[in-house]
Amino acid sequence: MEYRVSAPEVLRDPLVVPEKLLMGPGPSNAPARVLEAMARPILGHLHPETLKIMDDIKAGMRYLFQTNNAATFCLSASGHGGMEATLCNLLEDGDVVLIGHTGHWGDRAADMASRYGADVRLVRAGQGSSLTLAEIRKAIESHRPSVLFLTQGESSTGVRQGLEGVGALCRANDCLLVVDTVASLGGTPFHMDAWEVDAVYTGSQKVLGAPPGITPISFNHRAVERYQRRQTKVKVYYWDMFLVGDYWGCFGRPRIYHHTISSTLLYGLREAIALACEESIPSLISRHQDCAKRLHDGLRAMGFELYAQEQDRLPTVTTIRVPAGIDWLKVSQYAMKTYLVEISGGLGPTAGQVFRIGLMGQNATSERVDRVLQVVPRLHQSS
């Protein structure tokens, strides 16, 4: 049979990948050790060396999540996969899920949960603020949810959600606590076991500085028991906690073939986690907090107004109100074109209203903060 569609000419051109300074809300720049690891040969999904790397990642993520959960593994998907998998495994048709809304990720979780057939309720924080424990308590008592979903690091608004006391509140109300730490883990404290968080996931491409496409996740015994009590199968094979967990050797059963994992992404993530473990959580966190303070002080000195309330401010993603008369898109494009520095616009509820600057992983250094502070005042020229 004749070949009617011909090969495109564009693929004869070389691959073009410029080096940029990624100071947006993620991905961040990956360390050289991570990039070099990804050029290593492909391994099979059940080779002993692959399983060893997966075990290393599990051990490292238990440290970074501060948990002893057996069910600590990764999904072969972007951070959105973590949101899908926590909701999909823990909810059945008609279950009430309460979503703490501090920005875009609350809307996204609501969309996903409603597709899975859950009864979705929202509790909204004020603009640029997080929810107080009292607000959360009131919402739990009024909605009686089986799952509470919170975003620790809301990258659209730059708001950090406090978590202390929420786990105990959930246990007292027979509710599971799910936390999104995609944009926060490693930049702000997180103690899964001590804070009684039942399910968590994070982003590989933020503070960790690994490539996107592989998402660490952890479920505790309460979440596993909820899964075991399900009346119906999890709706998505690809996200099914027991199937993925058995592939990752989490439940003491023989390893199964669940899907073909990307050895390339495992190499990158393993090296990124090794770097984070070497540095240690306390040092990671103080580095991110010091850099955030330097950035915030510098921006305020220039007259910029920050969007998030001071006590609720996330160190990893800073939101700056777009000054009147400034076209944010032009500014962002100008920064990229002129300085090869990424400064992003808003997302969801903050679209058009804020700039977002990320300080994550190897980009959280005083040199890079100063680079951003040099570039920012020149951006007025672009408008």
Add this chain to the structure above:
Amino acid sequence: MEYRVSAPEVLRDPLVVPEKLLMGPGPSNAPARVLEAMARPILGHLHPETLKIMDDIKAGMRYLFQTNNAATFCLSASGHGGMEATLCNLLEDGDVVLIGHTGHWGDRAADMASRYGADVRLVRAGQGSSLTLAEIRKAIESHRPSVLFLTQGESSTGVRQGLEGVGALCRANDCLLVVDTVASLGGTPFHMDAWEVDAVYTGSQKVLGAPPGITPISFNHRAVERYQRRQTKVKVYYWDMFLVGDYWGCFGRPRIYHHTISSTLLYGLREAIALACEESIPSLISRHQDCAKRLHDGLRAMGFELYAQEQDRLPTVTTIRVPAGIDWLKVSQYAMKTYLVEISGGLGPTAGQVFRIGLMGQNATSERVDRVLQVVPRLHQSS
């Protein structure tokens, strides 16, 4: 707060990635150009250079699928994601899906479709055989499905499913035709438009020799119309054809942020597709077919029995009956340990019954076939 879980010692060890000859059913060895591309710096998911690479991939995949479909893009997941996305987008609760069963992948599709609430019917081929057009016609007339699912390259049994005439049959019966080409594309002819296939996906890590974790997929206008006529939202945000397709710029609407794509995997896939386009489909296919013939002839000369019927044999994955008295697991482990050559056991219905040898991408050369034929007779020593 105190850190109760300490950093694991294992992450102080270097990353160990041996070089192996991957002659199993996938992943195959990636060419050096693909591996080198993956060490390039990370790019953001909406950077113009990223969008350009995505456009290159779309153009290349239209050639490899032989289609002009606008809705040709990739999922950020393993090949299983392609199966999830085709079923999830095209089925609603209670819809009848007919699955042509020639091995493990039919069972997997049945599991996924039933989780999505579909009414699943199977039509089973004889052992080591594909379905005839007459068998498919009879099953369609009896079950009246809204979707027919076929696996062109059934990697568990080594069976190739013929597709000519099936598309027309489906159109005459108001049924969509979904085809899994994970293990077959590039190794055996496939003409999406000419054969009237409505949805297809393939594996990146097979004939293409790219890393796993990113899955090319294409939907034609009939599949898009079926999506548009849905009464309910697609159950999974992550697989939603219109959302992913809008991110990939497939529908003429503005690009949206759907998820954070892995630029690393895009680089690898783009280079792998460029190599395939350079070689051309006819050359790719004849290379795979010539190698398969050389392998099959060699194995038969040694007295091995092939599992798949001759007229239904897939060139990319060869299934060999395990001779009586041989422990397949020991043999497979011995081949890996002694020769660093991967030869796999069976999967699903063929577990314990067959060995599987893959000839895919850069492993489909007469030198590598001869290497396998040298190793195979020595494997008796291991049992």
